[in-house]
Amino acid sequence: MYIREETLDDLLNNIYSKLLKKRNKITASKGSFKEITGVLLHLKKPRARLSRAEGKGKLFSCLGELTWYLAGSKDLKFISYYIPTYKKSSDDRKTIYGAYGPRLCGKGRNAQLLNVINILKSKSTTRQAVIQLFDAKDILKPHKDIPCTCTLQFIVRAGKLDMFTSMRSNDVFLGLPHDIFAFTMIQELVANCINCKVGEYKHYVSSLHLYEINFSQAKKYLDGGWQKQTEMPPMPFSDPMPSLAILLECEQKIRIGDNVEPDVLLLDEYWKDLVRVLQFFRFTKFEDENHKVDSTLNKIVSDVYKTYLLKRKEDKAIVPQPHPSQLEILGID
Structure with a gap:
């Protein structure tokens, strides 16, 4: 067939x-x-x-x-x-x-x-x-x-x-x-x-x-019917191996709980987005890291990924964390 x-x-x-x-x-x-x-x-x-x-x-x-x-x-x-x-x-x-x-x-x-x-x-x-x-x-x-x-x-x-x-x-x-x-x-x-x-x-x-x-x-x-056709962003057209090595290093750090700052990595936004997706998974997996969910979501560049992140956030029923300025207004130190 x-x-x-x-x-x-x-x-x-x-x-x-x-x-x-x-x-x-x-x-x-x-x-x-x-x-x-x-x-x-x-x-x-x-x-x-x-x-x-x-x-x-x-x-x-x-x-x-x-x-x-x-x-x-x-x-x-x-x-x-x-x-x-x-x-x-x-x-x-x-x-x-x-x-x-x-x-x-x-x-x-x-x-x-x-x-x-x-x-x-x-x-x-x-x-x-x-x-x-x-x-x-x-x-x-x-x-x-x-x-x-x-x-x-x-x-x-x-x-x-x-x-x-x-x-x-x-x-x-x-x-x-x-x-x-x-x-x-x-x-x-x-x-x-x-x-x-x-x-x-x-x-x-x-x-x-x-x-x-x-x-x-x-x-x-x-x-569920017809699904909208969407493709992942194209991988940057260059040797991907150096970027892949950084991605794998970041994955390990994220998985074991070490801090990773995607913004400072020497990577194209394509690869940074994949690092952020891995971070988002961890932040929604462990309740003590839920406060990092919104900031990670806001930094995702590709709209393709945002759909999945928003769905996971909804499934996990994560309540948006108030901005520090809102806490001051509420009188919360």
């Missing part, structure tokens, strides 16, 4: 409709599900990687998972800060065996992202720019989590970088939005590293499935 759409929301609408109409359910260890096999999803606008639907706008967890990958980490504490359900996927309560980070951005032969960038720089027409995430050793003994993604491939044609992902299995409700976000961000990173425009994104899945526990949520999503 081939499904071609402009945005992530267009893809989700199409896929949910097809899956919910299917009659047969399959029973597995993680629950019953409906499935389509052999599906190629074609996203024409890779920057339209975020859902605009209420309840599907996973900006914070998507960005958190991306930084986990690019930091080369398999640490459970790191990713469960953003996605607590990852705790169920750990064999030892400390790490995630199937984590993409060490396979994608590790050392030596596992520095695969850096390796494909170098290959593309040396020979732009190559068909060897392939990252392997699923490994033969992954099925030698049982693990709670093994990679669902088999390969990532990058091909430059007509001056644009297209990306092709191959997956053995994909949960369309929880996994797909995160996967498309992370992989298209990586596509844009690679494109900028090799001074190339971003092309289109294609995502092949052997088993694309929707669990029964999410049927009602998928129906609610479809009932």
Whole structure:
């Protein structure tokens, strides 16, 4: 099956409709599900990687998972800060065996992202720019989590970088939005590293499935109707690696509670906004830091992100903090 759409929301609408109409359910260890096999999803606008639907706008967890990958980490504490359900996927309560980070951005032969960038720089027409995430050793003994993604491939044609992902299995409700976000961000990173425009994104899945526990949520999503098409701002067209290194350093500091001042960082506003999004997540996660929410929100440059921040603030029911001048008027010291 081939499904071609402009945005992530267009893809989700199409896929949910097809899956919910299917009659047969399959029973597995993680629950019953409906499935389509052999599906190629074609996203024409890779920057339209975020859902605009209420309840599907996973900006914070998507960005958190991306930084986990690019930091080369398999640490459970790191990713469960953003996605607590990852705790169920750990064999030892400390790490995630199937984590993409060490396979994608590790050392030596596992520095695969850096390796494909170098290959593309040396020979732009190559068909060897392939990252392997699923490994033969992954099925030698049982693990709670093994990679669902088999390969990532990058091909430059007509001056644009297209990306092709191959997956053995994909949960369309929880996994797909995160996967498309992370992989298209990586596509844009690679494109900028090799001074190339971003092309289109294609995502092949052997088993694309929707669990029964999410049927009602998928129906609610479809009932929400048409979503406004919005793309993330383009990444600054320059070598992104120095800026990425600063972003990853800031992410770690924010996550452990250290102070970060985005305004003084030697970064383009694109990257500063991502730092502010990470800050906003922390400030809304911990009640003792809620007073910093409004000031962070006001500094966000991109209106694309503000929608998600305002929704999270509303969900957390954070009461706006009065300005110091208002406290003086009220007689509060």
